[in-house]
Amino acid sequence: DGGITQSPKYLFRKEGQNVTLSCEQNLNHDAMYWYRQDPGQGLRLIYYSQIVNDFQKGDIAEGYSVSREKKESFPLTVTSAQKNPTAFYLCASNPRDSNQPQHFGDGTRLSIL
């Protein structure tokens, strides 16, 4: 079945370490997104990409980096510059057509040791 795969489901990071969250989709979607969700809050956009080798900052990009070398992959790196990285991270994708819904992965929960 087509969908979005995020891995790992749970991730722990030590202070000062960078960590990379994986997001892969086999839906042939052009656009991909990363969101952060804190407890009891809505989703906030970190980065998005509408085409391979191109991406834009969302509302809370500081302390994060992304790459889009392949259409199906959009990894997110949480750098040591992100001072409060503990959160639930969601990856999503959709075709380049606002008439089509956005598909989400099951998320990665990142915690600081």
Place this chain on the structure above:
Amino acid sequence: DAKTTQPNSMESNEEEPVHLPCNHSTISGTDYIHWYRQLPSQGPEYVIHGLTSNVNNRMASLAIAEDRKSSTLILHRATLRDAAVYYCIFLPYNFNKFYFGSGTKLNVKP
């Protein structure tokens, strides 16, 4: 920004209809209205979307006001599995940003 306004929480009895409102006063004529719902520790799930006309699918109905500045998601018979946070968003034609807001937390009582 493409922001929407929703009540923080609502409550319903099982087997009764639920009407979840959403205001989107800055919407433009080509922006689609989408609804998603999210269960705890899961990614959001698509529910329904529309442009101008009312829409129905197996999960819900979407009623869009004539001026398109508000919409209502209708669950015809709420079940316990419908307890979730419901997000209303609208997508600008260039769809480069989705704004989810805090959504409405629906509690369904047995």
